[in-house]
Amino acid sequence: MKMFFKIFVVFVFIGCNSKPKSRFEFLKGVSTTVNKMCPMQVDSILKLENTVALPPATFRYNYILKYDTVKYDIHEFEKSLRITTLNMVRTNPESKMFRDINTTVEFNYSDTLGNYLFRIVLKPEEYK
Numbered sequence: 001m002k003m004f005f006k007i008f009v010v011f012v013f014i015g016c017n018s019k020p021k022s023r024f025e026f027l028k029g030v031s032t033t034v035n036k037m038c039p040m041q042v043d044s045i046l047k048l049e050n051t052v053a054l055p056p057a058t059f060r061y062n063y064i065l066k067y068d069t070v071k072y073d074i075h076e077f078e079k080s081l082r083i084t085t086l087n088m089v090r091t092n093p094e095s096k097m098f099r100d101i102n103t104t105v106e107f108n109y110s111d112t113l114g115n116y117l118f119r120i121v122l123k124p125e126e127y128k
Helices: 002-015 023-035 074-091 092-102
Strands: 046-054 058-065 104-110 114-122
Touching: 023 046, 023 058, 058 114, 074 104, 074 114
Parallel strands: 058 104
Antiparallel strands: 046 058, 104 114
16 A cells, blocks of 8 residues: 555646646656656565556556465465455545546556566446
């Protein structure tokens, strides 16, 4: 949640700009600012590597997940994380900016070797 607070501060800072921007231009600015803080250790198993803004209004987080995929079921973990992430985007005040501009929010997860694990995609119709 600390990471989302930092990103919220970035949203507020960028949102104070008086010139109206397209959603994509706004998200590109947020991504550039957030990426200056990356990589960012979120918790003991999760590190935010970077973010990417994609047209017309998608914000993608790229995470490295330190998770033993041999020992644990990654698909069960993904299902559980999707529920938690959806709830966070729906209810967390720091996610309000995404909700306000109908952003598709993506969360990419790779292992520590850079191998793709899974992606969670949350569209506005899912979290509103």
